[in-house]
Amino acid sequence: xxxxxxxxxxxxxxxxxxxxxxxxxxLSPSVLIADDDDDxxxxxxxxxxxxGYRTMTADNGRSALNLAIQRRPRMIIxxxxxxxxxxxxxxxxxxxxxxxxxxxxxxxxxDGHPATGADDYLPKPFSPxxxxxxxxxxxxxxxx
Numbered sequence: 420x421x422x423x424x425x426x427x428x429x430x431x432x433x434x435x436x437x438x439x440x441x442x443x444x445x446l447s448p449s450v451l452i453a454d455d456d457d458d459x460x461x462x463x464x465x466x467x468x469x470x471g472y473r474t475m476t477a478d479n480g481r482s483a484l485n486l487a488i489q490r491r492p493r494m495i496i497x498x499x500x501x502x503x504x505x506x507x508x509x510x511x512x513x514x515x516x517x518x519x520x521x522x523x524x525x526x527x528x529x530d531g532h533p534a535t536g537a538d539d540y541l542p543k544p545f546s547p548x549x550x551x552x553x554x555x556x557x558x559x560x561x562x563x
Contacts, residue, residue, distance in 0.1 A: 448493035448558055449473040453483035453509070454527070455501045459543070463496060466547040467554070480504030484512060487519055494558055496550075497537070499528035510536045523557040525550075 450472050454460040457478070464474045475490060477483035481503040487495055495513070497506040506526060513519040514536060526537035527545070538561075539553050 447471045447473050449475065449490070450554065451475050451477065451483060451486055451490070451492040451495045453477040453480065453486075453495065453501065453506065454498040455479060456498070459498070459527075462547070463550065466551060470551055472554070478502075480506060480509045484509050487513055487522065488516070491519070492522065494523050494525070494554060494561070496525045496527060496554070499526055499530065507536065521561065523561045525553055525557060 450467050452460055452463050452467070452474055453476070454463070455478050460476055460478065464476055467474050475486055475492060477486050478501075480501045483495070483497065483501070483506075484504060486492070487509075497509055499506040501509075506528075510524050510526065513522060513524065523538040524536075525539045525541060527541045527543055529543035538557055541550060541553055
């Protein structure tokens with residue numbers, strides 16, 4: 420009679436797997452919201468957080484540009500009309516830099532003119548449902 424031998428067990432790998440920490444859920448995408456209107460910015464932030472996104476905010480174009488460069492969000496929502504640097508200029512500067520060129524930008528504005536250079540445009544006022552649909556779509560299309 421032949422004995423069946425089990426292959427040797429790598430006890431070190433097994434011990435490491437048992438003693439390692441729990442596998443955490445992947446981080447939710449981060450979205451930078453830049454709008455000089457506190458109410459609009461707060462509503463967008465709230466809706467995104469409820470939907471599971473991490474958010475960061477800026478109330479002017481210069482802060483938005485700095486945050487985008489430093490924190491590299493997965494997506495940016497930019498108001499066209501902002502103090503210091505307008506949203507169109509921020510969008511163009513982001514697309515000019517290799518480090519931030521791949522970040523999708525959703526422009527929002529109440530002037531009714533689509534923003535050139537942005538990945539998508541949403542006129543104000545907009546429904547939270549439509550805004551979330553656009554955010555999800557841009558993140559999916561960017562593979563983020």
